[in-house]
Amino acid sequence: MNAVERVCAVAARTGGWDAFSEVICRHLKIAVSTQKDLKRIVKQKTSADVVQKLAIFARKQRGRRDTCVLGGIVNIIQNLEKDETSIQEMYKQGLLDFVFQCLTVPIDVSNFRKLAIVVSQDIIMEWRDSDTWHNISFKSTANIASIIAEHVRDKTVFGALLILLENNLTKLCTYRMLQKHTIPAASLQSLQLPRLAATLVAYYQSSALNDLPFDTGKSLFVALMLSPSISIRFRGLIGLLNLIHSDSTWDFRFCNPQRKYLNLAFPPPENSCSLDMSRDASAGLAPMIFPDGSTFDSYGWAMKFVEYEHQGPKNNDESFEPPLTRIIGAPVLNMFILKHMESTLRAKGKHYEADVFNFGIQMLLIRTLKMTENESQPLFDVHITARLSALDGIKRWPERSYFYYAAIKTLGGPECSEWATKGIKCTDTTPHLRRRISYELSFALFEMGVVFLALQVPETMWWKDGVKYMKMCQASIQEALGLMTGGSAEQTMLVVLSFIAEYLVRGPNSESQLPSGLSEKEALVSLSILKVRECKENSELQEAVSTFLPLRSEASKKWSSLISAMQKMPLAAKEAQTFNDFTGDFWKYDDNMPATVMRMYFEKTKNTINGSTLPQCSTCHKPTVGLKKCGRCGQTKYCSEICQFFDWKAGHKAKCISPEIST
Ligand SMILES: [Zn+2]
Numbered sequence: 028m029n030a031v032e033r034v035c036a037v038a039a040r041t042g043g044w045d046a047f048s049e050v051i052c053r054h055l056k057i058a059v060s061t062q063k064d065l066k067r068i069v070k071q072k073t074s075a076d077v078v079q080k081l082a083i084f085a086r087k088q089r090g091r092r093d094t095c096v097l098g099g100i101v102n103i104i105q106n107l108e109k110d111e112t113s114i115q116e117m118y119k120q121g122l123l124d125f126v127f128q129c130l131t132v133p134i135d136v137s138n139f140r141k142l143a144i145v146v147s148q149d150i151i152m153e154w155r156d157s158d159t160w161h162n163i164s165f166k167s168t169a170n171i172a173s174i175i176a177e178h179v180r181d182k183t184v185f186g187a188l189l190i191l192l193e194n195n196l197t198k199l200c201t202y203r204m205l206q207k208h209t210i211p212a213a214s215l216q217s218l219q220l221p222r223l224a225a226t227l228v229a230y231y232q233s234s235a236l237n238d239l240p241f242d243t244g245k246s247l248f249v250a251l252m253l254s255p256s257i258s259i260r261f262r263g264l265i266g267l268l269n270l271i272h273s274d275s276t277w278d279f280r281f282c283n284p285q286r287k288y289l290n291l292a293f294p295p296p297e298n299s300c301s302l303d304m305s306r307d308a309s310a311g312l313a314p315m316i317f318p319d320g321s322t323f324d325s326y327g328w329a330m331k332f333v334e335y336e337h338q339g340p341k342n343n344d345e346s347f348e349p350p351l352t353r354i355i356g357a358p359v360l361n362m363f364i365l366k367h368m369e370s371t372l373r374a375k376g377k378h379y380e381a382d383v384f385n386f387g388i389q390m391l392l393i394r395t396l397k398m399t400e401n402e403s404q405p406l407f408d409v410h411i412t413a414r415l416s417a418l419d420g421i422k423r424w425p426e427r428s429y430f431y432y433a434a435i436k437t438l439g440g441p442e443c444s445e446w447a448t449k450g451i452k453c454t455d456t457t458p459h460l461r462r463r464i465s466y467e468l469s470f471a472l473f474e475m476g477v478v479f480l481a482l483q484v485p486e487t488m489w490w491k492d493g494v495k496y497m498k499m500c501q502a503s504i505q506e507a508l509g510l511m512t513g514g515s516a517e518q519t520m521l522v523v524l525s526f527i528a529e530y531l532v533r534g535p536n537s538e539s540q541l542p543s544g545l546s547e548k549e550a551l552v553s554l555s556i557l558k559v560r561e562c563k564e565n566s567e568l569q570e571a572v573s574t575f576l577p578l579r580s581e582a583s584k585k586w587s588s589l590i591s592a593m594q595k596m597p598l599a600a601k602e603a604q605t606f607n608d609f610t611g612d613f614w615k616y617d618d619n620m621p622a623t624v625m626r627m628y629f630e631k632t633k634n635t636i637n638g639s640t641l642p643q644c645s646t647c648h649k650p651t652v653g654l655k656k657c658g659r660c661g662q663t664k665y666c667s668e669i670c671q672f673f674d675w676k677a678g679h680k681a682k683c684i685s686p687e688i689s690t
């Protein structure tokens with residue numbers, strides 16, 4: 028035991044972390060315990076010096092496990108975090124890493140672990156520039172992941188660690204985009220992803236759950252769908268879809284959880300695939316002659332195909348998707364012939380028709396590949412090309428209805444409603460395109476609703492966005508059903524969608540009185556019709572609902588204790604009320620969002636130092652010593668330049684009046 032440890036041991040009998048910090052401060056001849064001390068550091072600009080002394084001392088503790096000393100240091104760091112300059116210094120001198128290292132000190136003093144978690148949280152949650160962000164994520168992820176399993180029984184700690192992990196991984200998802208290169212090997216190594224994966228294997232390795240005997244994995248998610256809580260029911264569906272979807276085209280899976288992070292529609296990954304839009308007409312100048320000497324009317328048949336794309340089938344009970352061989356009268360159809368057909372359209376100056384033909388063929392290709400191909404790459408490529416063609420089509424033909432439908436179908440996402448409105452307004456829209464648009468829109472809105480309601484924190488503004496999407500989805504389904512008659516595959520599929528959407532919203536006890544008048548029986552009949560017809564449209568959802576309905580009674584027996592635990596949660600009734608009462612609009616993702624997020628966090632953090640309350644930053648509400656005043660009005664106070672910037676953009680610009688001018 029060295030001198031400091033001895034004094035700390037004495038202090039342990041008298042006070043908490045503050046007492047240990049006091050001993051260390053005296054030993055290092057620094058003062059950081061009170062608000063006054065911190066103000067002095069700010070004024071005299073001594074933070075670099077103070078941090079250096081502490082950093083050297085902290086480095087000497089490597090390998091030691093005296094939680095009194097370690098806790099004292101972490102506690103000082105927490106105090107220093109109330110001053111922005113000191114944070115920068117601590118970041119530079121590696122003191123923040125020290126906190127993350129403290130997370131994994133094997134100890135049995137739970138208070139020390141909690142202190143390390145709280146201070147790590149403060150470091151990770153703060154909004155910073157992307158370099159710092161990524162760096163902090165690299166340094167903390169492995170440490171957090173390695174202790175998470177020890178805390179599964181402590182709900183608060185476990186939850187906090189999960190949020191930190193999610194936060195880090197989300198930031199790392201932006202690495203390539205912001206740093207313009209991939210994560211360096213050494214940094215990637217430092218994340219210790221295999222270890223992390225082992226913790227999360229149940230979720231990410233869908234086959235692991237699928238391999239459980241007697242449908243245990245599936246029935247768990249079915250049980251979640253029987254919960255009285257809206258958000259848990261939606262999580263159950265996401266889980267089921269996760270078991271069903273094929274990993275080959277993860278980016279295009281139905282209800283992709285990644286949609287949570289994207290405020291915009293999926294941007295097509297740049298460079299991964301270039302759009303083959305040569306728009307070459309030369310091949311179409313010569314006629315297509317088959318080996319037996321007969322000529323093929325490429326132009327005529329191509330125009331017929333384009334017309335089908337706009338007008339749809341003659342009979343109401345046919346699928347929207349054109350049965351290629353019936354529309355095009357050719358003995359064989361291959362890519363060579365299809366390319367020739369497109370070229371003949373271009374050769375005659377029919378560029379719009381050629382673009383429609385091109386997109387329609389890609390849709391056919393996707394359906395064919397889905398049925399036959401298990402290789403991911405070709406399917407992935409066609410999907411990407413289709414997205415690019417749809418966006419390109421909107422740009423080239425903004426007055427044409429068709430490509431708005433194409434964009435909704437291939438991209439989904441929050442822009443869909445706008446595309447639908449534009450598409451319907453176009454003068455060239457047909458009843459068939461109108462049906463297609465509202466059909467695809469219903470599914471796109473459902474996806475967004477599911478992801479937000481399942482994965483956002485209940486009752487937050489993002490969760491309420493999910494409420495909005497789901498309500499729009501239900502309205503869109505009713506509208507789409509109103510446009511359809513005769514029992515096409517699409518109408519049948521909409522009945523299934525309508526059933527599951529209403530079930531998920533209303534819960535297990537009210538399905539007999541669904542307002543649309545659709546019953547579970549009708550959903551089951553629809554599913555069997557789709558199966559007989561081999562309709563692959565939205566096949567993941569078909570399979571999820573087909574799994575859910577028959578497994579319910581078994582799941583409620585197998586997971587009865589889970590279900591009764593869920594029934595006792597107070598959350599459910601409140602959620603349902605919020606869902607029913609919500610009539611607001613989407614949360615606006617404006618420039619001020621980072622500040623709002625930070626405010627939500629800092630309003631709950633410790634805002635005192637040695638008993639005295641700290642002043643708060645005008646933007647993020649972070650308790651801070653040495654806030655900087657706005658240079659013009661001297662009224663508002665900020666913890667950092669970033670916060671001043673956010674506030675300026677968010678409206679301070681208009682309110683800021685310098686005293687001289689106002690008098
Ligand atoms: Zn601030």
Ligand SMILES: [Zn+2]
Nearest residue numbers: 657659660683
């Ligand atoms: Zn001002």
